[in-house]
Amino acid sequence: MDQNRQGARASYIALAIFVALWVLMPSAVRRLNREAFAEFQAPALHLLGKSRDMATFWEKKSRSTEEMAAAGRDLARINAALEIKLNAMDDVRRENIRLREITRYVVPAEYMSVVARVATRDSSSWWQRIVIRKGRNDGIRPGAPVVFGNNVVGRVTAVHLTTSEVDLVTSPGFRCTAYLEGDDQNRIALVNGVASNSLGTAKARVSVIPHDYTPPAGQPARVFTTGMGGVFPSRLLLGYLDGGTYSTQVGNFKESLLIPSRDLYNLQEVSVLVPLHPNPGEALMQGDQFQ
Amino acid sequence: MKDSNEMRVLPSTPVERLRLHIVFAVFFAGFLYIGGGLAYRQLVQSGDLKEQSNSQSQRVVLRPPARGRIYDRNGFALVDSRARWSVKADLAALQKEFRAEYLRLVAAEKAREVGKIDRERLMEVARLRVLQGWLNKVWFVIDETNRNDKLRRPTAKIVPVTAPGERHVSEEDLRKHLLERRALPFTLVSDLAFPGASQAQSPEEGSKSVARFIEQFPVEGPIRLESDNIRTYPFGALASHVLGYVKDTDQLPENVNDISDVRIETLQKLHYTGKTGAAGVELTYNHVLSGFTGWELWTKTSLGYNQTRLKHSEPAQGSHVFLSLDYRIQAATEAALAKIKDSQSKLLPAAAVMLDVHTGEILALASQPTFDPNRLADRVSKAYYMEVEKSGAWLNRATQGLYAPGSTFKVVTAIAGMRKKVVDWDDVLECGAFYRVGNRDFPEHEPVGYGDVNVDKMLAISCNVWNYQVGLRTGIDALSAEARRFGLDRPLLNTVSDVESGGQPMTELPFAASRGLVVPDREYKLRIKAGPWNDGDTANLSIGQGYLLTTPLHMASFAASLARGETRTTPSIIHDVRRDGRHQGAEPIGLSKAQLDAIHGGMVRCVEEGTARIARIPGLPYAGKTGTTEYFQKGEKAHLAWMIGFAPADNPVVAFAVLVEGQLDTSTWGGKTAGPVAKEMLEAWAATAGSKYLVTPKPKDEPGR
Structure with missing residues (x-):
């Protein structure tokens, strides 16, 4: 009995010493520890993602030949349609280049696209953060926008050697400017992630909507990036206004919820748009000190 | 033996019994006084005391409404309100930084062996330095001129922006804020679209400044982004003598929404800075344009900062006025x-x-x-006032x-x-x-x-x-x-x-x-x-x-x-x-x-x-x-x-x-x-x-x- 009590006491003392050490430890050492833990965790995350890919592969491999043939036929049709679109896009691209040359338009931001598989979702905030299987080694930097096709997924918040953490559009840490479909004056609205409980539906909020804005009838209004903030390219789809808009009665503004353009839960692969030239915000995120 | 003990405890003589009764009576009177006092406070004074307690621990923050628009006879908005994005520092969240900077300054003073240390002054300097540091970061993000070659290198260090005037935290403003509005965040940049009060920029440039801050400045931390309304005159000086302009007012408004919910007269009220008409239609039809003021009831900390919002009522925009002008x-x-x-x-x-x-x-x-009137809608610079006057x-x-x-x-x-x-x-x-x-x-x-x-x-x-x-x-x-x-x-x-x-x-x-x-x-x-x-x-x-x-x-x-x-x-x-x-x-x-x-x-x-x-x-x-x-x-x-x-x-x-x-x-x-x-x-x-x-x-x- 006494031995047990002594053992328990020793555990508490050890815990207290550990906590005290952690608190008193210099922040650089703590940061190193965190980084070390992230790197230690990375192989497990890779393994998890790859095993999921393997499971998907075997699931597809188990399908019948007829089913695969039908899928191949559908794919061929889609490819044909895309081929036509691609040709049309080529014309548009050439015209775009011509007009830019005439107007001497400076291309605002250039990005390097890094395709990455989703390794896992952060268990502490299930709906808000994902971990991708590309990191510093692949040229990813904090603050870079993350997209899937033309849809905004989120933004890189932390970069490790081989993995990166991405705050989703629905994360409370996500913030960007937006244009609303149907607003001819292109006034800026604000998109924020909304903190939700673990079983709730992930959503974001669109605020500072001009009071006289009316969403187009018959369809949910689309919400696009403005491209003015130097982070997101313009005209990427952030999502749709949920159920129109409602007035906050705070002056001329309305608010609405945003339904993300992609099902963030089922994302398997994303693209990270790494700016070729870092913006000032990136330097702030990296914690550079003012001289 | 037992009897003898009892004999020692219990009073045996009438004198002793009398003494005992007197002691009992004194104690009884004392307890009665305490009990009565408690009952009086609990049953009779409870309302007043609660009100007194509320007045010391709660405060009302008034939220000015957006003013109504002014249209011409064809429905063109001659006066509107636009979103004003401002950057504010949460002083409560900066307490640790203030303290750390203060301790650094004290240590430096001690090292210099200057004798008596003016600790109050050092605290002021510490606050100023911390806020200036954050303001530098804000400017670093919103100022497009920062896109120089040095910054294009990922390893570049941030160079603080140094410019006179609006880019420095005013010591006087900070002192006044701490004196009058300590509970509210301190404004670092009052209008992101026009960050330099005296410098005009196009709406597109203004939107870029706002967007850069929103997308690049860290969301977490003591620096907040707030939006409110500011009067805007889309046609500039057009019909300015008819339309007039607005000015700040510290007077508490009478048109407050649902104020019966809050016994406002017993509570501390934060200084109210709303807008009121100063001339022209803005003045004459102020009662129509001004709308209803909203409020928030907050508990406050012992240091005077806001803690928890208990109740609130949203402000309501004023009505619109249609002028006969074309x-x-x-x-x-x-x-x-x-x-x-x-x-x-x-x-x-x-x-x-x-x-x-x-x-x-x-x-x-x-x-x-x-x-x-756009240049009179917020803070009026003395130079512009004199220019108009002249x-x-x-x-x-x-x-x-x-x-x-x-x-x-x-x-x-x-x-x-x-x-x-x-x-x-x-x-x-x-x-x-x-x-x-x-x-x-x-x-x-x-x-x-x-x-x-x-x-x-x-x-x-x-x-x-x-x-x-x-x-x-x-x-x-x-x-x-x-x-x-x-x-x-x-x-x-x-x-x-x-x-x-x-x-x-x-x-x-x-x-x-x-x-x-x-x-x-x-x-x-x-x-x-x-x-x-x-x-x-x-x-x-x-x-x-x-x-x-x-x-x-x-x-x-x-x-x-x-x-x-x-x-x-x-x-x-x-x-x-x-x-x-x-x-x-x-x-x-x-x-x-x-x-x-x-x-x-x-x-x-x-x-x-x-x-x-x-x-x-x-x-x-x-x-x-x-x-x-x-x-x-x-x-x-x-x-x-x-x-x-x-x-x-x-x-x-x-x-x-x-x-x-x-x-x-x-x-x-x-x-x-x-x-x-x-x-x-x-x-x-x-x-x-x-x-x-x-x-x-x-x-x-x-x-x-």
Whole structure:
């Protein structure tokens, strides 16, 4: 009995010493520890993602030949349609280049696209953060926008050697400017992630909507990036206004919820748009000190 | 043994028992006092104490509402509210940083061995340094000039932006904030779209600054982004004298939403900085535009910072106001006035008014020089205030400027003469080069005179001698009575209290027009101790000079009344489709059709071939009368240029008046200077009204109606 009590006491003392050490430890050492833990965790995350890919592969491999043939036929049709679109896009691209040359338009931001598989979702905030299987080694930097096709997924918040953490559009840490479909004056609205409980539906909020804005009838209004903030390219789809808009009665503004353009839960692969030239915000995120 | 112990504890004698009872009684009384006191506090005083506790631990934060919009008659927003994005520092969240910086400073002072350390001052410096550090980061993100080559390298260090003025945290502002609004976040940048208060930038540049902050500045941390409304005037200085501007107010508003939920009088209230009208429509219709103030009930910490929001009520936007102005005509009028410059290309002070003949609704009301209300919507810089002050732009010359109407008054003289039957529409008077009154010759502006002149010709050529004769025959009493009949002595009053008291405003003007109007008569001259009235004074008055003083708005109203054949027009700045065209105090002009036709015809001839021919508009015959008045400015002779009139000539729809103040020379003339402004106003009106009022031009030798 006494031995047990002594053992328990020793555990508490050890815990207290550990906590005290952690608190008193210099922040650089703590940061190193965190980084070390992230790197230690990375192989497990890779393994998890790859095993999921393997499971998907075997699931597809188990399908019948007829089913695969039908899928191949559908794919061929889609490819044909895309081929036509691609040709049309080529014309548009050439015209775009011509007009830019005439107007001497400076291309605002250039990005390097890094395709990455989703390794896992952060268990502490299930709906808000994902971990991708590309990191510093692949040229990813904090603050870079993350997209899937033309849809905004989120933004890189932390970069490790081989993995990166991405705050989703629905994360409370996500913030960007937006244009609303149907607003001819292109006034800026604000998109924020909304903190939700673990079983709730992930959503974001669109605020500072001009009071006289009316969403187009018959369809949910689309919400696009403005491209003015130097982070997101313009005209990427952030999502749709949920159920129109409602007035906050705070002056001329309305608010609405945003339904993300992609099902963030089922994302398997994303693209990270790494700016070729870092913006000032990136330097702030990296914690550079003012001289 | 046991008995002996009991014996020691229990009182055995009556004295001991008495002592014991006394002790019991004292204790009982004590407990009764405490119990009674507690009961009194709990049962009787509980309400008051709770209120007292709330007043010490809770506070109300008032949230000003957005003001309503101001539209022109066609629904264009002349005044709106735009989103203002501001960057604020949460002082409560910065406490640790303040403390750390303070300790660093104290350590540095101790190392220097300076003796006594002023710890309070060091705390102030610590706060300033921390806030300045954050402000540098904000500027680093929003300033596009940071995109230099150094920053394109991923390893680049951040270089702080150093610029004077707005980029530094003001020590005085911080001290004042801590004293008065400690619970609220401290404003680092008040308007992200225009981060430098004195530096203007395009809306697109402004939006970029906002977007850069939103997307690049870390979301977490003590720096917050807040948005509220700020008054914006999309057309800049357009109609600024009508619209007015807003100013900050610290007065607690009366129109607070659902305030019965909170016993506001017992709670600490944060200083309220809302907006209130300071001039023009913003002032007069402040009660309509201001909406309902919202509030938040917060608990506060022992340090005075907000802790938890208990209740709240959202503010509600004010109602909108629809003006009778047509911004297209207003813009054309102001553009025309802006072309009038002196020999040194300096803008001449001027005013112009156009109103609807039937309803009295003002379509354009411009005064030059003007000011940009956008630059008065937030903090007014001293430099801009002085600039406006120096230019004399605060004065609304259309309603508050007092001027002798000059020859435009000859129409009144003609009406007075015909009503008194001293002259008729077809009477011809001999008009030489001058007219002798007493021992003085009153000159004609044509050196050889005009010969035979009737009413029609008099108005076309603006003959002085005709008016001297008719004025003297009519007499001062009838002449001044006629001017008063047209309301030239009546201030177009519309005070704020008139509107706020719920009464129907007399004129629906957003401003009190000048009260210094003068229609002189015998009593007036005696009152100002200028001696008895004489014929020379009457001659002067008959051509609109001397003591007579009026405003351009009065003259425009007079022109509208004349066009309808009535005596009064009630001008209004509020658009109301139900307006019935009745005007307070209006009565028929009292002339026969032939007499009225002669006056209208003379005014048409004035435009077609007379003194206003420079302002002739092919296809749009209209009636006009010019006037040039001499006045002395700083001891030197100068001219005032006038033109009044109405259009179209045979079916009047709009009336107007234009005034230009000449500058120390005599190159300013009614037709030459004011005429082109009238022409551009009418062309703008005709463009808005379509072609329905235009007619095929008549041959030039055929006089108008």
